[in-house]
Amino acid sequence: MSPSAPRASWRNWSGTARCTPRRVLRPVGEDAIVDAVTTAARLGLGIRAAGTGHSFNQLSVTDGLLVDLTRHTGVESVDRTAPSVTVRSGTRLGELAAVLRRAGLALPDLGTLAEQTVGGAVATGNHGTGLSFGPLSSLVTALRLVTADGTVHRLDAAKDPELFHCARTSVGALGLVSSLTLRCVPAFNLEVRQSAAPLEAVLRDFSGWAASAEHVSLSWLPWRRDVGIRTAERTAAPPTPRARLRRYSTTAQELCCGVTGLAGRGSATAVPALSRALSLPVPGPATYVDVSDRVFTFPQPVRFIALEHALPLERTPDALRELGGALRRAGQYSPYSVLVRVGAADEDSPLSPAYGRATGYVNLTVPRSAGQVELLRVVEHVMRAHGGRPHWGKAHTATAEVLAPRYPRWADFQRVRARVDPEGRFAGDYAVRLLGPVGARERAGAA
Template sequence: MRASQATRTVAGKRTPPTADGAPRTEWRNWAGNQRADDVQVVAPRTVDELARTVADLADAGRGVRPIGTGHSFTAIGVPHDVQLRLDHLDAITAVDLERAQVTVEAGIRLSVLNRALETLGLGLTNLGDIEEQTLAGAISTGTHGTGLRFGGLATQVCALELVLADGSRLTCSAQENPDVFAAARVGLGALGVLATVTLQAEPAFAVRAREGGGRLDETIERFDHDAATHDHVEFYWFPHTRSVLTKHNTRVALDADRPPALSRRRAWWDDDFLSNTVFGAVVGAGRRVPPLVRPLARVSASALGDREFSDVSHRVFTSPRRVRFEEMEYAVPREHGMAVLRELVRRVEASRWRIAVPVEVRVAAADDITLSTATGRDTVYVAVHTAPGSPDRDAYFAALEGIAGEVGGRPHWGKLHGLDAATLRERYPRFEDFLALRDRLDPGRTFGNSHLERVLG
């Protein structure tokens, strides 16, 4: 159905087709821990239709919650009334090869965007470790990769177009509406709906990957040095062991002398079969028979193998994730990162918890985005995970939250945490600026939900 067919007229007013009398559906996020059972869905096919739809719903007093692919673990995407999907807004609308900039509709999935950029001879400077999110969702929640010289995905945004609650369209950049630009790059979907985004890409490049097993204490001791001397560094600690998997990734030119890419069979074996099928079986066994978790963790850690390869950047930065889990991630000042991890290790070792999923540690550069977890400071990210329904989740997550809180840690906006606006206000220097902007752009809270009420007040 085209845009001209996607609205109907009621009493002389153009009204979204799902505003009245439309079938209702249920919604679940990727992890399955957030749900809504009585949801109306609108999915505009053009930006113009998006603007009309938002305005009509707001005029009718309807709440609107934009959603991407549901990869957030928090209730940030849970709709109370109408769910706004941008699935049809997934086109590249402009390309400037000379400046390596692309403008895209914000509903495009990162997987589609990465491959489109590759055909243009371009690539994004940095990415998170999955690519199934929509661009709007990834930007709005502060998705990031790793690398001390590189910021999160939102730092690669050089302009955006926001649809406001009254249906107006606001263009924002460092030169045009800079106050909105500073906030809307990690806007939580609370200011308006991201319609289009202009990204600063760069000429396509390859990444040389070196991965292998290591010892926890040694990895902690050299982490600051490794982060300062390698482009992209991260590691995974296997609870109930002293073993880690380290990743040291170096940016290289596409035509540089470098190791070959993994064969299709090796890539499938390592990144699909072992990382998803086998790991999923391990997690599942631990859920059915909890005493197996600790011995299986030791088996998983001992199975780590070294490998070195290279490939186009997005194929190294991202990998498939099909094993369901629940996650909390805290951003702490870089200088406190390893102390936070050491204390977490101590708590796990002193507990009776059974943790089947590794802890992930990454690093990122400071930025100037109002609600970015890295605003104003170089940041170490510590992420903890459990199998869905784990009886140890609450105590384990509370431990990280308390440890990180001692050093002013900020929770990832898309991952589980227990903080509210009163505490978050203390963690973000410009928190009040964001609230004032929200009052100006969405005074009627068209884009609100209960989660935003908790974290923003």
């Protein structure tokens, strides 16, 4: 690159992270990904990967080489007998779901957003909800990883299992994932039911509630005593007429939250009253059936900031009680509901936020105004005190010192990291803040 060439800048979806890297490459195909890595080595640049930038923190920020994988897209193969799909890492989840639907297949569970890349979602422990469902990364049965020296590792649970399981939740610290094979299931429809219940009744039997349907979630405006409950169960019934309206009604609710956030910019204490005044009636049927990916995801055009922690399932009710008290004492509220989801333990991936424990996920979303962002600190404090592990892709302030004791196999990840990236090519400033410098433990052990 000539020294006078203008540098391209990059920012994330929520506008909370930006950078002007020395170079931005948008490889298409695995050979181009290998070239990107060897170019960085030749120029002595650090590398960070980016998907669609839907993480709320500095994960992809670099002043070296930013490898934007959003053009490295497409389904490479579908195996209907396994069943499984092999997909390039820059493919968006919604695009993957559409291809699978045409092939009569589906992913068993998804989070709320179809726009993000498979590689970015897997790398950060993205999850949906349901006690029988682990994070998206737990569906990965094989992946191809390009490490700092340009080697392409073809990984699965039999070939180099340690690197494979670490690479399933890697926050981009081990190399560039070129493609992934994910376990699928035959396509299915879900019946959605929405209801309300007193919060305390749900918290008293939280594990019973969590097991009450295949997919459960709870939405709670913390100034209220009741919560909205959404369950989804498999059904052989066809989609209900106008079911799609429900999907867009969730988008419309988020638009209202955005407007309430703007109206309450000066005073977050006014949010409950504004929220009552500005909320929309929910159109369409209360109980409905639709194809699975349209039930799991909905368009999310309004920009916001979210913080989410993965808690031990059994500690989640007490954490929510304490959170209600802390928010009332703070006297400030977000127009967005606190969203509670659940998930199965991830038994093998050392940096999975669900590692080793059935999990309750507690998410707070806030508008981007400064007063609201302060609320995140209140929530983070409570979540940490209850054993919470922050979502790798969401807002948080945790450093390696805070994170290491929360992950029993932290040292295993660090050993693998030192093996495949000994010079710290993928260790940007933020990755070092999160994970510490590469090889710190190994050097301490040798000294």
